[in-house]
Amino acid sequence: MKTTIRVFQREFPRMRKLAAAGKTVVIEAEGQTFEFRARNEPKGILGFMVGRTKIIRLRDGPVIPLEEWGDLAK
Secondary structure (H helix, E strand, C coil): CEEEHHHHHHCHHHHHHHHHCCCCEEEEECCEEEEECCCCCCCCCCHHHCCCCCCCCCCCCCCCCHHHHHHHHC
């Protein structure tokens, strides 16, 4: 969405809602262009997989049997 600085300031609550919904607000002022958008929060190391995987029947204990760990099992 394109807007001017005056409209952006006057309608900031609406612009903030648009940004939170994933839209980018382009502000043109004095020959310059600015973008206003919400910053994505980091989701952690496996956060990108949220909702995409299903873990069913996960075994208790390590995946590799302790006998195969050798000296690391001690």
